[in-house]
Amino acid sequence: MNIKITKTLTPKAIPTDESALGFGRIFSDHMFIMNYKADKGWYDPRIVPFGDISLSPAAMVLHYSQTIFEGLKAYRTQTSGSSDGGKIQLFRARDNFKRMNLSARRMVIPEIPEDIAIEALKELIKLDREWVPKSDGASLYIRPFIFAADPFIGVRPGSEYMFVIITSPSGPYYATGLNPVGIYVEENYVRAVKGGTGYTKTGGNYAASLAGQVEAQKHNLAQVLWLDGIERKYIEEVGAMNIFFVINNEIITPELQGSVLEGITRKSVLELCRKWDMKVTERKISIQEIADAYKNGTLQEVFGTGTAAVISPVGFLKWGELAMEINNNKIGEISAKLYQTLTGIQYGKIVDDMGWTMEVCD
16 A cells, blocks of 8 residues: 655644543544545545545535544553653554444444455554654554544435544543543443444444433433343443443453454453453343342452553442442452553553564664
8 A cells, every 4th residue: 555645744743741642632643544435445545734624515424424543552661660661562453443343344334354454554653653653651642533424414324434543641541540430330220232332442332322421420420331223121231331240250342243342352252261260241220220230249350451551450330229349449359460461451551362463663
């Protein structure tokens, strides 16, 4: 692929206080763009200065939400012990683009060949390598997305699309330590049903989840836990994470039935736990089963998994009038081991014997 590169003439100052980066508010100097037309396929791959995108008010994405996205990170390795780090590497990037194409098929969007997406991403990171944070725990968040761009008011798949990658330096997710979060179990709204789009990363799924998020905030809780859309009793996922429970030393997570996102971190946790010969089960699990395990003392840990937080221990779970404090509101042994192992591999502190990392540049 011949990527045309146009460097910015007005580079931005790279933040020096990486502890104050936050998440999703600061963007690197450049972005990758590639266009699609039905009669010519993907064309004109280019890296250009980060900036606004011009769209017609009739652009189909604005009316019918035909859009998908992914989220992954680039890490500066810390193997040398130096604050400057070493190599820049990606974690399971190919899995992200495989999932993006899974979303594309469901949303009737043309697929992006994985090799082309990875080449584009590597070139973008190489150009903006100084934007990859150097401090431990910080990273470069990467957001690839595709949307229908043709100006047409009518319900049909688009015929013109844009594939864009933007990047954002992000500070440590746990700036004050790996503290457990509180979660609210949503019973009035539903997020997805089997046969729908719940297993994809499409914008509409997240818009539909906002009402539940607002309800959680009313209870001063950080996240919302969704139940199935049919019987309203089986656990599916948290707003921005997959969810795991440890009951009687068994690690349980909801099975994938078409309404739950197949998280990359979820997949990594399952593979690690099986490697460690832990008992791992993917199955339907009801909120009542969790409540019963809490009451009889067998609920040992609850944690979420996702790209942003990696592992997010859950210290409090509210279901109706039942308030469950998990593991004395402290991180559990399994959660801590998973977090240390995954972040160790991502930052090059632990040898990657799983084949998950991909070097971008020195």
